Amino acid sequence: MKTGDQAYIKALNRRIIIETILKDRSISRAQLSKVTGLNKATITSQINELLEEGLVEETKLDKSTGGRKPILLSLKKEAGYALGIEVDVDRIYFLITNLYGEIIQKEVLLFDTTSYEKTKKILLEKIRDYAKEYAHGSYGLVGAGIGIHGLVDQQGKIIFVIHSNWRNVDLKEDLQKEIDIPIFIDNNTNYCAYGEKTFYIHTPNILCLTISTGIGLGIIMEDKIYKGFHGFAGEIGHMIIHRDGKQCTCGNLGCWEQYASERAFLLQLAELKGKDFCTVEELVQGIQQKDSLTLHALNEFAKNLSIGINNVINTFNPETIIINSHIIPVYPYLMEEIKNYLRSSMNDYQYLLYSRLGQDACTLGGSAVVIKHFLKISDLNLAKEESDF
Numbered sequence: 001m002k003t004g005d006q007a008y009i010k011a012l013n014r015r016i017i018i019e020t021i022l023k024d025r026s027i028s029r030a031q032l033s034k035v036t037g038l039n040k041a042t043i044t045s046q047i048n049e050l051l052e053e054g055l056v057e058e059t060k061l062d063k064s065t066g067g068r069k070p071i072l073l074s075l076k077k078e079a080g081y082a083l084g085i086e087v088d089v090d091r092i093y094f095l096i097t098n099l100y101g102e103i104i105q106k107e108v109l110l111f112d113t114t115s116y117e118k119t120k121k122i123l124l125e126k127i128r129d130y131a132k133e134y135a136h137g138s139y140g141l142v143g144a145g146i147g148i149h150g151l152v153d154q155q156g157k158i159i160f161v162i163h164s165n166w167r168n169v170d171l172k173e174d175l176q177k178e179i180d181i182p183i184f185i186d187n188n189t190n191y192c193a194y195g196e197k198t199f200y201i202h203t204p205n206i207l208c209l210t211i212s213t214g215i216g217l218g219i220i221m222e223d224k225i226y227k228g229f230h231g232f233a234g235e236i237g238h239m240i241i242h243r244d245g246k247q248c249t250c251g252n253l254g255c256w257e258q259y260a261s262e263r264a265f266l267l268q269l270a271e272l273k274g275k276d277f278c279t280v281e282e283l284v285q286g287i288q289q290k291d292s293l294t295l296h297a298l299n300e301f302a303k304n305l306s307i308g309i310n311n312v313i314n315t316f317n318p319e320t321i322i323i324n325s326h327i328i329p330v331y332p333y334l335m336e337e338i339k340n341y342l343r344s345s346m347n348d349y350q351y352l353l354y355s356r357l358g359q360d361a362c363t364l365g366g367s368a369v370v371i372k373h374f375l376k377i378s379d380l381n382l383a384k385e386e387s388d389f
């Protein structure tokens, strides 16, 4: 066997072993050999290396069915830390996890600049601060995954951010010049989809709809984030659903997000109530009081959402669609209303769920990308039991 082949097989075996340990959380060497199909000598040599590297630890069980006490292997979760970041319009979300994706710390920083240089400086300072704070453990901070509300190309270069008008800026490279931990950058909805896949429902085909001021779609097909030719895939809010409809910021008329984004919904509710604007607090009040105008507006919102979701389902035939919206937690019945409008015989999907990660979806997705890269694995499965779908 050539040396190159041996190195490749060794890396492949290591990957399989780490993925299995992560999935099972704790496993004996014998079980590991059984599950992976790798022989005991390979398991022993790989585990010895992982123990030396401080990535795996042994736990002795107190009770045994007889004979020697079984020794279980698990990933040393505090060996390193991952930083997930979401750069939103007026705030930046930061989230630190250990290597199991367990949340250690969260922080929200309000900011009022659209300047690229100022934002870069803020990010640089914060990443350096976190790297200092989490320098303990064998590896310290092992990377930062940054979700951007804009278009990001295959190489992580930002093509366009509409609210700040950033065009063709290489934030990844600009940060990487100053910091020696790996930096990853992607569109926020892609990280949301990856977060849901890693922590909520582990499936190869998952779509994540983020409904906020606009509508974005994170697409994971066959276990891979799908970005399209130039990173524009998933700009689903600009799918036209009304010819000669409402003016959209993209220049077209009748885009879906002019009817089904949270912003559009709150404007429609305000219009019904003869006001200029409605807040989420007023919406909650309307729901609690069973106000007929509010319930009517929510029903229209469900109809408008289902039009686009119908089109998305018919395009991708996804196993799972996750909806991430601030409105669903205050009005969970919206999910049932949407499902009721998806009556087409062509609407084939397995699950339509609302996000359990909520606001943390993007930052958890960023953190998951970092962990996956650090452990050099291809599949990171930290999802809980699939009991409540």
Ligand SMILES: [Zn+2]
Pocket (backbone or CB within 6 Å): 237, 238, 239, 248, 249, 250, 251, 252, 255
């Ligand atoms: Zn548009």
